[in-house]
Amino acid sequence: MRAVQFSDYGPPSVVHVAEVAEPHAGAGEIRIAVRASGISAGETYFRSGRLRDVVPTTFPYRTGVEAAGVVDEVGDGVTGVGVGDEVFGLTDLATRGANADHAVLAAWAPKPAAWSWEEAGGAAGGVETATRVLDRLGVAAGHTVLVQGAAGGVGTIAVQLAVARGATVIGTASERNHDFLRSLGAEPTTYGPGLAGRVRAPAPEGVDAVFDCAGGALPDLIAIAGDAARVVTIADFAAAAHGVHMSQTALGGESGAAIGAVADPPALHGLGIAVALAGQGRLRVPVAAAFPLTEAAAAHELSETRHARGKIVLVN
Known part of the structure; x- marks a missing residue:
């Protein structure tokens, strides 16, 4: 089968499609014939070599941790799903391999119609x-949350999930994305110098929490939150130096600690919540661009710009 991988550090051009052996579902797993899979922004850091000194990479590195498709194998002990069902979900984060013709999922939920x-x-x-x-x-009803980098792949989902919890959401993005953020339920503002003053207008009593999806602005975000403990980042590798928690699930142990990331338990219950919200018309997944599997390098190139509005996906 075809699978996307890279065999050395480098620019997006090192990403290529290779012919590899098909994986098979083990106990507690399912296999799908992939219809579409996501590009992980975090994997672009691994590919570029940015983290080579703290997170050793074994080559070839098979990419992709999320996919949707049709179940074609069910592992031992799995109930509630069968061959032919349409699902979306996550691979085992250690083995990845979602950007392929077939992928083994460790967690999944029914694909919303x-x-x-x-x-x-x-x-x-x-x-x-x-x-x-x-x-x-x-984050709960009545809270005010600032989402830094609200127009990206994670930010767009975070805005909607926070709104669904009953929170007021302020989202930073470039001005061209402000109407888009309003459509998701957020009050938009621009990022950059003077952010604290701009946030004060829609949130004169301050914010309860800050979710940083962009990186590079932790001192300002801490000042806005009033306490580093009320800020969580998924994108700033200087988090530990500022006393901010960097939340990751793909990293753990010593390698994760080296960049200030403590492995948090995965929030797999979120998949079921997403299905329910999607069925109510309250959660959509903005897609910035869809590339054929064979154009994975171009998808990585777009991801590295950090200007894509929503998620970048590969289609089979």
């Missing part, structure tokens, strides 16, 4: 990440 394959293929990672961080921040 309201979502296209492209939306479902790019949903699971953002849903799990956003749920994990919002849970850690204790």
Whole structure:
């Protein structure tokens, strides 16, 4: 089968499609014929070599942690799903391999009828990440939350999940994305110098929590929150130096600690919440671009710009 991988550090051009052996579902797993899969922004850091000194990479590195497709194998002990069912979900984070013709999922949920394959293929990672961080921040009805980098793949999901919890959401993005953020339920503002003053207008009593999806602004975000403990980042590797928690599930042990990331338990319950919200028309997965599997390098190139509005996916 075809699978996307890279065999050395480098620019997006090192990403290629290779012919590899098909994986098979083990106990507690299912295999799907992939219809669409997401590009992980975090994997672009691994590919570039940015983290080579703290997170050793074994080559070839098979990419992709989220996918949607049709079940074609069911492992021992699995109930409630059968061959032919349409699902979306996550691979084992240690083995990855979602950007392929077939993928083994360790966690999954039924594909919402309201979502296209492209939306479902790019949903699971953002849903799990956003749920994990919002849970850690204790976001609930009546809270005000600032989402830094609200127009990206995780930010767009975080906005909607926070709104669904009853929170007021302020989201930072470039001005061209402000109407888009309003459509998701957020009050938009621009990022950059003077952010504290701009946030004060829609939130004169301050914010209860800050979810950083962009990185590079932790001192300002801490000042806005009033306490580093009320800020969680998924994107700033300087988090530990500022006393901020960096939430990751793909990293653990010594390698995760080296960049200030303590492995949090995955928030897999978020998949079921997403299905319910999608059925109510309250959660969509904005897709910035969809590329054929064979154009994975171009998808990585777009991801590295950090300007994509929503999720970047590969389609089979």
